[in-house]
Amino acid sequence: MFETLKKATLDKIFVLMAEYAADPRTGKIDLGVGVYKDPGNNTPIMSAVKKAEQRILDGARTKTYKGVVGNKEFSAAIVDLALANTVEASRIRCVNGAGGTGALMILMHVLGRARPGGRIFISDPTWPNHIPLAENAGLEVHYYPYFDPRSRAVDFDAMIKVIDGLNSNDTILLHGCCHNPTGANLTPAQWDRVVESLRRTGAFPLVDLAYLGFGDGIEADAYGVRKVATSVPECMIAFSASKNFGLYRERAGVAIAIARDSETADVVSSQMQNIIRGTISQTPDHGAEVVRVILEDKDLRAEWEAELTEMRERMKRLRVKLADAIRQRSNSKDFDFIAQHSGMFSLLGLPEAVVTKLKLDDAIYMINDSRINVAGIPEDRVGELADKLLAAIR
Ligand code: LMR
Numbered sequence: 411m412f413e414t415l416k417k418a419t420l421d422k423i424f425v426l427m428a429e430y431a432a433d434p435r436t437g438k439i440d441l442g443v444g445v446y447k448d449p450g451n452n453t454p455i456m457s458a459v460k461k462a463e464q465r466i467l468d469g470a471r472t473k474t475y476k477g478v479v480g481n482k483e484f485s486a487a488i489v490d491l492a493l494a495n496t497v498e499a500s501r502i503r504c505v506n507g508a509g510g511t512g513a514l515m516i517l518m519h520v521l522g523r524a525r526p527g528g529r530i531f532i533s534d535p536t537w538p539n540h541i542p543l544a545e546n547a548g549l550e551v552h553y554y555p556y557f558d559p560r561s562r563a564v565d566f567d568a569m570i571k572v573i574d575g576l577n578s579n580d581t582i583l584l585h586g587c588c589h590n591p592t593g594a595n596l597t598p599a600q601w602d603r604v605v606e607s608l609r610r611t612g613a614f615p616l617v618d619l620a621y622l623g624f625g626d627g628i629e630a631d632a633y634g635v636r637k638v639a640t641s642v643p644e645c646m647i648a649f650s651a652s653k654n655f656g657l658y659r660e661r662a663g664v665a666i667a668i669a670r671d672s673e674t675a676d677v678v679s680s681q682m683q684n685i686i687r688g689t690i691s692q693t694p695d696h697g698a699e700v701v702r703v704i705l706e707d708k709d710l711r712a713e714w715e716a717e718l719t720e721m722r723e724r725m726k727r728l729r730v731k732l733a734d735a736i737r738q739r740s741n742s743k744d745f746d747f748i749a750q751h752s753g754m755f756s757l758l759g760l761p762e763a764v765v766t767k768l769k770l771d772d773a774i775y776m777i778n779d780s781r782i783n784v785a786g787i788p789e790d791r792v793g794e795l796a797d798k799l800l801a802a803i804r
Pocket of ligand 1: 423445537539590
């Protein structure tokens, strides 16, 4: 039976994570997988999460099913966080997803059912998992240009040209904030222009919101998703609590559908539930419940927001330190973009041979397209990292 199978391609991010774990060299540097790291190179459990978990443990009386839509209060709290009452509740339906990826999986399948073989336009470059997620749902993947490799900024003219040419049968996948992998993000004025185009063409937006709060704060990071949700008749949002709550392995996410009216929203909800039941039946609840407890409690919420701010500020500081160190050593502003980008990632624009050399010779790990996770920059070794980067590209 198995002889008919060919070896499948594994996601390069997790292949690299395993390679890093297996590397015995001391002093290795992990700029690979997108997980937050504290100064001790640990991915910590947030203190608000620990407290919520303790409360859940103390109060738990059952492990019975929640139902196919999952933890409704968690979904409601996330809608509130992401959209802040900007959209009429009767048009919104949610189901929990197994993480942001699970939410994307559900929403992509809804798209695949609504428009079998339909075109979905994804940013070039993008998070590698967007592509199999879309293909597995039977969608036809197309790209819109996003990044200018020379300036390391958004190539907005090229992007908007393609977006302006979409039609009402097309879907566009937008990164809500903290673009992965580039770190280059749309300004509010550029979001406005994108939305103006979507209103004109009728193209359907799906927003991937995996890093809310990691860029410039919750409100600033939510600008784009709120602009989209309040401007077009229908859209979908995939929310992830993996990064901003540090709940990676707990798989907490929400698939949000906004329809033109309540009746249509009910139909979409039935489709989302049908997809969950026919794939994983129910979604995991632990992470969802942790987030619900935090967001519904004034003190825990304030504690979480303070921790989120600390993580964001640390990533910003690391960006500035690395950009400064490279500028001082090279006497050029070529890497200043690292400090101008926001979120967890920056695409350095290094050739793959340089990325491989850094891994083999210096035990510095980054994704082969030269994406770095800025949270992995060791604050006490920034100078050494800058030296090694510059030596590798010379
Ligand atoms: C990443 O891009 O590294 C993270 O989002 C982890 C993942 O699931 O790929």
